[in-house]
Every structure is written in structure tokens, then in C-alpha cells.
Amino acid sequence: MSDDAAVPAAGPSAAEPPGAPVALSVVIPAYNEERRLGPTLDAVAAYLDENEARFGAWEVVVADDGSTDGTGALVTARHDRRIRLVAADRNRGKGHALRLGVLATRGRRVLVTDADLATPIEELDRLDEAIGEGEAAAIGSRAVPGASIGSHQHRVRELLGRAGNLLIRRVAVPGIRDTQCGFKLFDGDSARSAFAASRLNGWGIDVEVLQHFHRAGRPVAEVPVRWSHRSGSKVGPLDYGRVLAELARLKARSARPADLLAGAAFLLMAVALYSGRFFDPAHRYLPDSMQDQNQWEWFFAVAADSVAHLHNPLFTDLQGFPDGVNLMANTVMLGLSAPFAPVTLAFGPAVALSLCMTLGLAATAATWYWLIVRRVVRHRGAAFTGAALAAFAPPMVSHANAHPNFVILFVIPLIIDRVLRLGEGVRVRRDGIVLGLLTAYQVFLGEEPLLLASLGLVLFAAAYALVRRDVAKAAWRPLLRGLLIGAAVCLPLVAYPLYWQFAGAQSYGSVLHGDNAGNSPLALLAFAERSLFAGDAQRAGALSLNPTEQNAFYGWPLLLLALGIVVRLWEHALVKALAVTVAGAAVLSLGQKIRLPLTDRVYPGPWALLARLPLFESVIEGRVAMICAPALGMLLALALARLAKSRSPGTSYTGLLAVALALLPLVPAPLKAVDRVPVPEFIAAGMWKPYVHDGETLVPVPVPDPGAAEALHWQTVAHLGFKLPGGYFNGPWGPDRIGIYGASPRNTSDLLRDVRYTGVVPAIDGDRRAQARQDFAYWHAGVLVLAPQPNDGALRTAVTRLVGRPGKWTGGVWVWDLHERSLPARTEQTLAAPTTLP
Template identity: 60%
Template structure:
């Protein structure tokens, strides 16, 4: 039953949404009426009960109250539509200059209304009761699980829709009447997320929302169940999409779509598609994921394995196994295979990295979200990133770097220094388990930026230096215990090494100006001539972008931020050229600044050309700043309009040629039936090894794929990993050379059979004993006949053909 509302306004409307509340409604209505009637000031009021399709006596109780007090009204809805629909119905029927929405259980006493009213008196458009602020008083708590879910939900809501409000779900809110009626007229959510939608509406219009600590007591009989939480999540998605925030959803979806397009060939051929330009690395990474999952499943040390390089093993922490992803993704690897994990890490890592940079740029640098989107896209999809996306996820999955930068900035701002220092320490520790070299490059870039900013604005640098250094000290104290054992194992454990031999690999200056293989304007031949391989095209920004970046820095020179970004990009580019910088057009070189740091600990293992990756975020932020200026600057004349068009054209010319093209895939080499059908078990005993011919090396890694397909059931000598060489334990790619591995490698490469006598046979038998070999296995392929002749001559026995391979059982002969 609903009584028509008079046209005359009242001071206060109290709305009570009710669904099956026969046990609690009567005392709630009596408490509200008593309080409103006892106030010292003469306040005109109305009390609206919205019965949301109750199946009990809720409506009759409200009707009885309305019959006793004309200021009480009942509005009934024929069906149970949800709390949001009930509140919206009541608000749109209200006449109050102020509107209070309170739950039927009156978990927050009506006497707390005065606290909320005081904030509206001070100018707020809404005041929400809060259980999360200092000063709130919780008399009866909820179950611990419900409290945890509530806190998690509140954090999600703050991040998604209402930043700054700690408790959006306390059912006690006072609104300016006209404003809340306007909000409800546009609201669409019928469920539990209705108040988030209303508060989000207020925030988008810059209407002040005050949060007020109140008394609160949990009342039994709560209608919200755990099953409602997925609906709340869906409502949040709808909220962001329908209320002008489409960009916040569209941009991450575009990043994800772009990542899927790039890796479409990989997803279209899961299990048999191989990234054509990854060399041996896809096989190595799939092995890393598989061995980590196996170690986790069997509760073994994830920092070491004997499956490669038998019997010495491999120090996994000294290799790029990305424990920060390979461990949490172990269930995926065990359930679906390492090839699926590989595809997920590349695709998801690329998209999430773009989202992370987009978030940082939008938060810290620009107003336009599409400008931030351009910057985030460049930071993740720039040519050096795409190059490493062929084979090096440790340089592609960089979503932690923007989070680390943000926490460092917060330390400079002095915001909650202890909390942010602790979080920074945790973030740094986690990044160690994602990629240490990427972290080293990021720290190098931040140091360059800090130096550039200190020169550009020394007063600001002095003002924040103390706070930053103290915070970094706390962060180091937090991170050190977490990484101490793994890092100690990496540098002091078995099969550890001290530096990696890779020779001089600096960027040619022309590599900064040309286009990469996978760029839209790329030239394979030019890129190949200026890089080690297609996984190390570490610059290739194109001359238009370089020119545009210089122009942006000059035009925005007054901003210390821009000068610091320009210095960072320039310094990183020069460092990336290595110890000797070629003078274009001559055969001469200049000494490069890399000489000053190239022999320092950790830096001696860095491939110099990779330092150009530091340029990527610096250039990405400069692009975002330029785009933001073009998008948001007010135009006062035709000349300024023409300048804007020229600016957009320059951006297009600089960025469009760098758009990446999809990665090429090829069919991977089939695994012999000898491995897939388990025949190998008849030839290799537990604790013994299978020796592939030729012995696995970074150039020949099919044995790693065999091992993964055999569920890691056998070990083998050699392999593709970083390990020590010689008494100085210098790092090399692959195992230390042995007689047999070197002899078979030469036969495989040249197709020529060397002289084999008794001396060679003794060395052969010694290697078999060292490897604990039970069987040698040759998959006929390139130069298979010479390899077969060589092993037959060395072993003194003819092989047997089984499962598509040649097999020599050597266990009885040594």
C-alpha cells in the first residue's frame, strides 16, 4: 500500500529498504520515530519503508506503523528486485531536503544521524557512516571470514570505483536530497552495489562525500551471502562501463587483444607451434616451467636440479627461471603442460605490463587517459620489448617496475613512509624472482633519472632526498631476509658462477634510428646487420621518434621532469653503445662511458645493448606528455589549431611505423615415439642417464623437449643453461666441454668423421662413466649418418632402431 506524497518538501526523509524483515522492522521503525520526535529542533520528516517483494509479514508491520503515524509511508514492489532497486524507488518518491538511507536492522543506531548531519552542515553533499575509520566503535563483530571478505571487497571497490572511501557498504548514509534524487534517476544497479554507484556518481560530479566514524553492531540475519560477491564484481564492471569510464576497461582490453593478436600463431597451435625467431629459447623456457612445477609438486628444492648437466646439475637460481611466475603457475603447468604456461606468460605478461605502465602514467604524469594509454602501450610494445617477446619473458614481464617506481615516489612525497617502504621492499624482493637483470636496469634508469632531476631542480631534490634514503633503507631491510638464501645459493651454491662471458655487444648508433624486424616499417636485413639476433634488437626506435622526442624535450624544457626524462633516455642510449662507440662512416671508435661501469659487480654480466631498454619508459612518458598537451590544451586561434594538427601528425609519423607485427611460428620438431610411448624406460635405469647424440648444448636443445614430454623421467648430460667454467668459475652458456660432447658436436656441424682410435675410445668410456650413461640415442636428422658411424666406432657396437631413433645400450660395457 502506498500513500500519495504531498508536494510540500520536508526537512528529512528516512528510507528503510526491507525484504523479509518481520522480526526486526517494528522495533527499527519505533526507534526512528522516537528519535525524530525527540529532537530539540523542529524538523519535518517522513519515513518511507520500501517492501522489496517480501514473503512474510514485513508489509503488514509497515502498514500498521503507517496507520498509527501519517508521516510513515509504505511503498511495495511486486517482486524481489534487490536492495538497490528498493533504495532507488524510495529516493525517487522522497520529498526530503536531506535523505537518510538506513538498513532495517539498524546496525548503526539512529542517534548517529547527528554526526552525519553535521558534515552536511559543513558543506558535504553526502556523509557515509564508516566502520573503518579511527573513532568508529564496533560493539559486535561479524564472523572472521565475513570480515575478511568485507575488507577485500572494500579494497576492490575503492580501487575500482570510489577511491578514498574506506567503507562504502555500511548501511547508514545521509545525502543532499536533490543530489541523491539526481543520482538515483541515472542509477541502474539493483543489487548490493547500489551505494557504490551512488557514491561514484557523486565523485564524478565533484560533490564532496564525507566519511564519518559511527557506532555499529553486527545483527544476525544478514541477507548478503558469499554467493553474492560474484554479482557485486559483475556490478562493478557494469558500473565502470556505463558511467563514462569505458576507457578504464577498454584500454586494458585493447592491450590484451593486441597481445593475443601478436601471439595468435602460438595460441592457434598450442603444443606444436614454435616461435620462429626464439632460437633455442622457447624450448629452454618450457623446460624451466616444467622443472619448477615438478620440483613444487614433489616438494624438492626449486633452486636446483640434476635433470640437465648430469651428474653436476644446474643452479636454477643462477638461471632465469622466473620463480615469481613459474611457482604460482605450477598448477597450470602440471594440468595443461609447459607450452600453455609459456603462452600465458608471454601474452598475459605483455598485457599486464602495459596496464601497469598505463596506471602509473595516468596517476603520476598526465590527465588524459588516452595519452596514458599511448604511453603504456609504448612501454610494453616498444621494439626492444617485442624483440625480447620472442624468447625472454624476464624482459617482457615487467609489471612490477611501475609499482616499484610509484612506491619510491610516495616515499619522496612523505606519504605513510613506513608502510610504503615496507611495500617497496616486498616489491623489490618479488622482482628478484621475476628477473634480476631487469631490476638492475630499472635501478640504473632510476639513478639516471634521479641525477637528471637533481640537476634540473636541486631544491626539490634536496627536499625529498632524506625521506627517500630513509625509506630505501627500510625497504632494503625488508627485502634482504627474503632474498638472502636464494641469492646466496645463486652466487655461492653448487654450479654457481661469477660473471657471464658474452664479449662486446654494444649498440651501433644506427640501431637507435632504424626499425626492428617485427616493426611495421621494419627491414629484416638492416635489423640483422645491427643486432646479434632477433631476440636482442635492443633499440630500433626509428629516426622520427628520436627527432620527435628531442622536439618534445625542447618545447617542454621548463619542466624539470621533462629534462630529467630527456637526460635518462640520452644517457641510457649512449651507455648501450658499449665500451667502443663506432664513428659512423669510418672504421674508428670513441671510448664509451660503459668502460666506467662495465667491470663493476653485476654489470659485468649485462649485455650492453640491453641498456637501451631504459630508454623505453622515458620515451613512453615523453610521448604521453606530448599527447596529453595536444589533447587538453585550450586553443585560442587558428594558428594553435594548425599546430595541434601538426603535433598529431608528428605523433602518428613517429609511432605508427613502430606498431608490432604478429610473431611468426613454425611447426616444432616431432618428438620420437621412443620418448612419447615410454620405450626409453626399457633402456634407462633409475639414477642413470640417457645421452642424446649429439650431447645437448645451447645450439641443440631438442633433448629438453624430449625430457618434458617424458614427464622429466630421465636425466641427461649437457644442456642449455648458464653454469661455471674453469677454476675461476666464469659463467658460460651450456656445460663445460668434454671429449665426447666436442667430438660429436664437430661431426654434427661438419658431417665429417674424425679418426677414431683407442685413445678416443678410452676418453669416450670415461665420459660415459662420468655421466652414468645407460643408453645413447640418436634421432636421424642433419648429418645423422656420420654421427651414427662415430658412435658405433667409439662404442664398438651396432645400434638398434627403436621408436624412430638409433639406440646404443652402453650400461654393460663400462
């Protein structure tokens, strides 16, 4: 028997033919309501009789949900043919009963009310007035101005109910404050359509039906009513949680297969990109990340350690000892590294980082897909292609080597959508609050991507406002109001972390990148190193700062295609705005000085207007070209959607061929991965512990810096058991606190760094040894450790001369225990001679 099976009721009403339509149908769901139903039917019938001139002919349909008491008999025993019974074969839930009852109605309007009449039938008058004003439904509400509550539930029950209702409103029915009040009046045909389409058998059917009206564009009014709590209510506080669970299951069942397929495809694409590391992250390394993989794994390890031990997540002295590191000023992505702490603690930071970057990239593509479907085109194939370009464009693939903050951008499309909603002016306060929360979260994912996204939105909004001044005129007030609300929500959440970032320990002013960090115009036309079919590592390297900063490289075929799309669809305001966004971002990305290719001519670039502004002064201007990726993706989606509607096979074939030729050169190859350098046994086996006392550091040789940060991996393998001087982070330098990469240099760290790169050991005299002793004391050094590496013989010689005695080979490394006494002075003088050790 199907879910909608019903047992016909006995008695006169059961045999009565459907008859002519009536003006009003009242549906009362009932389960074991023998005690309360009789007075309710009497009150409803008396009121409708008295007001027949107002409401017309009426009927009451009692939907018995498989009662085991005398509910059904009470209805069939009445001698009023206008009161009918439909009965389910067994108890299935309020939703099932309502579906049976509404589908049995004949009224031009349908009122749904509970058997306890917690809302008096006299309130029908208010709902009827709202329907008369053109609404498709009017729902009684206890939460809007003008409503009154006669008697309250128990305080705890009421608080739980409010919390549940708040969740339901936020998750399922935007704009409706009271979804669960059981007093609702519908247009009859609309009600029968909505309930016929419903699938839920429980309390969630109220929300499901309202969602149906919302999606169909049928207006719903929320009308204040009188309400009083009735004893014997069958709605418990936990039922709100069940409603959410029902809606979640319904949403999962109703998801479009194309959307699910798109999400799965994005995940497979992300796994394929990271395949060299994904399946064995602890022992594989992305060499194009240079030292960034070590740095980011350390970030995840430190964040997890802060969570586990309740340390300050904004600062640590595990690196850069004794000064420490301002973590908030180093993009540790606390928005993900902190929630991923259980994964990091259980499986290690390499696994956590790999999983986070892979899932984050897929999620970013999915949210771009969602935004394009919602705002640009409905065609799923077109949206998928556009989102794939937005998330897997060459600049994104380049940053996928090393920069999670530029890969995990799934919040950015949500922020863009919320800003666009503000311009619509429908629910400004709610959208402003959500925008503030999203923005605050993005601050803890990455401030620079947020700044670039804001810049892209400004370019888009300015262009759209010029071509659609009517829209801009209507949108600017609610947009401004919503932005102010968003700022009021966001700023308190981020105020202290931002204070710490800019004024806390080890904060700095800005990181200066010089005036040559912009893109070459040729970079916009060329192909990136990791392009599967057209990549040229030598050419890409000559046009970029390094493999992680190939911020353009869209290729001339794609830019030529984009130009063709813009020309063909120029009449559309959206196309014009997207075109200006692409062009504006591309020009800004050329930097403060633009050198014309193949000439010596240099012209000032528009970025010079922003380069000295706060926040912008630390941006690598070449990254501005990343704004082009989603804008190009949207242009591509618009073109593909237009081709899908074309009735000309020749046009469709030519257009799809052009798209294929533009995108194929950009298909990324999997990122390069190599076997990781093994961690020395001295570190991995814990042999370092006797050498490092409380308050002391382990000093790798040379001192770790952005060019050689393998010691950060040692530290994470040792579960952060020791502290390090130096390191790879951003910190202050000099009296002006200029931001630099790594710790403030010291004489000994500079000396060892020079030996590492040159292999030349300088003359080491008493002054240098005295300086080394000062530096060791400053670092609280307990032991010096030299692992096998290029020029390790020269480094060993230099350290031996600085310390005054040879090191000891143990656990795969050379070790100098600084707790031992120095050798006699004459031995030190002998060691100072320019000899070469094996």
C-alpha cells in the same frame, strides 16, 4: 515497470505535497521489519524532537522494499506527517530501497540508518560534527580508533565478515575501513546525485555510492561510533562475496568502450606477431630464438613437473646431470610457469609457452595503457599509441622471439604507479605494502627487467626532482618510508629463493659478457630486422649480438620526432624528465666503451661506473636501451593529446603526418616461424626406456649445449622421463664459480662438439677412450643417441671409435647401448684407424 518503480503509500503522508526543504532527512530501508521498526521510529523521532535546535526541521523516509508483513501499515498508521513511506512494488534489495528513499528526501543533509539501530541515533552528533568541518559525507565506522562494539556476532560470522570487508576495501574503496556500517550522513544534494547515479540493487550500493564520492573528489570522513549486534540481522557472511560480485559486474558494465577496444587491439596485435607459431605451437618453431624456445619450453615443463610432484621448484637434475641446474638462477619465471602448470600438463609446454607469451605481451601493453591514462594523458587514442610503442617497440619484438621475461612486463607499470603514489604521501603504508607484494612477484617473473625498471625510475626521479624541487621536497619522506615498508614486505617473501639463487646448489657469481655488449650509436638510429617496411636483416645483424638482442633500433625518424616533441613541450616538467630518461638510458646502453661511428676513436662510457657492481655485472648493457620504449611512448602520447586539442587543422595534419612517418617504419612483421624438426621415433614412441635404467641418463650426441639444445625438446616430449648431461642453462665453472652458458665442459663433450662444427674426426687413442669411459661414468650414461644432423657421419665415426663398437640403427637414430660389453681390443685398434664410415 522500471527498476525504480514505487507504489505510493496510502494515508495522510502519501498525499502530502513535497513541501519546503527540511534540514535533515533520515532514510530507513526496511524489509519485513514490522517487529523492529516501531521502536526505531520512536527513538529517532524522540531524539530529533529533543535536539531540534541542533538539527532543525526533520523528516523520516521509510523505504519499504516490498515487505510481505505489516511494515508499510505500521508507518502509514502513525499520525506524524514528518514520517513518510515510499514502497517498492516488490522485493528488489537494499540498494533499490535506499535509492527510492534518498531520492524522496528534501533534507539539506541525509542520514541513512538501518531499521535495527545497531548504531544508536545519538551517534548522529559525531557525524554531524564531521560534516560541519567541510566533509561531503561522514560514515559511521566500527574499525577506526575510538569506536566501540557493545555486543559481538558469532565468532565465525565475525571473522567471515571481516575477511569480506577486507576484500571490499582493497578492491573497491581505498582508504575506507568500514564500508558496510549502515549509519551514514551525507550532504543532501551530493547524496541524491550519488544514489541517482547508482545501479546496484543489493548490499553493494554502499560501496558504489562511496566510489561515486571518491571519483567526484568529495571528501568522506570515517567517524568512530558505538555499535552493537542485533539479532535478526539480514546481512549474512556470504553477502560480502555478493557485494564483490555486484561491484565486478558494475565495473564490467561501466568500462569505457575505448578501453575495451584498446585491450582487444593489443591482443590482436600480439596474436598477429606470433601468428606463425600461435595456431600450431607444438609443430612450429621461431628460428630467430635459436635454442631459446627449446629452453623455455623445458623451463615450463620442469615447473609444471615440480608443481605436480611437489618437487623443489628451485633446483632440478633433469639437465646438467649429475650436478643439476639452479632454476632460481635461470629465470624460469615461476610467477607464471607455476600458475600455468595445469595448462602445461594438459596441453604441453609448447602450448603453455605460446599462450603465456601472447597473453603476457597483450597484458603488458594494457598496463602501459592504464598507466599512461592514469598518469600522463586522458586521451584514449594518444594513450593507446604510446602504450603500443612501449610494448611493441623494436627491442620488445626482438626479445619476443626468445625471452618471455622481457616481454611479459605487465607488473612493471603497476610498480611504477605505486612508487608515484608513495610520493603523493596519501596512503603510504598501504601503497608500501602493495609495492612490496608487486616487487616480490616481479622477482619471480624476472629480476633483470626489475633492475632496469628501477634504473629508469632513478633517472626519471632525479630529473624530475631537479625541475620540480618543491615536489621532491614534499615527496621524499613518504617515498622513503613507503620504500622501506615495501622492502620489509618483499624481502621475507624472496629471501630464501634469493639465498638459493646466490648460494644454493649450482649457484654462480656472475655471467660476464665482455666489454662489447653495448649498442653502437648507429643501432639507435637504424631499423630492426623485423620492421615490416624498413627492416634490413644484414644491417641489423651487423649492429647487434643476435636477432634476440636488437635492443635499440628505434629509427632516426622516431628519435627526430621525439626531439621535436621535447623542444615544443619543454616547459612541462614531465617532458623534461622523460627526455632525460630517454637520453640517459640510450647513453648507458652504449656500454663501457663507446666507439664513434666511422672512426677508430673509443671513449669510456658511463656504464663503466656500474659494470662491476653486484647485479649490474651480469646485465647485457645493450638492454638498457629498452628503458627508452615506455618513455618515448609517453612523450608520443603527450604530443598526440596536445594535437587533439589543437584548433588548427594545419597543425593537426602536420603533427599526425610526422607521427605516422616515425611509427610506420617500426611496425613489426610477424615473427619468422618454420616447421619443427620431428622428434625421432626412438624418443617419441618410448623406445628409449629399455636402454635407460634407474639413475642413468640418455646422452645425445653431441652432448646438448647452448648451440644445440634440441635434446631438451626430446625430453619434454618424453614427459621428462629421462635425464640429460649437459644442456642449455646458466651454471658455475671453475673454482671461482664464474657463470657460463651450459654445463662445465668435459673432454668428451668438447670432442663431440668440435666434430659437430668441423666434421673432422681427430685421432682417437686409448687415452681418449679411457677419458670417454670416465665421462660416461660421470654422466651415469645408459645409452648414446645420435640423430640425423649436419656432420652426423663424422659424429658416428667418432662415437664408434670412443665406444669401441658400431651403433645400432633403430627408431630413426643410431644407438650405442652402454650396458653391452666392449668389442675385443684388436677390434678397437682397427676402429681407431682414420677411416670414414658411410
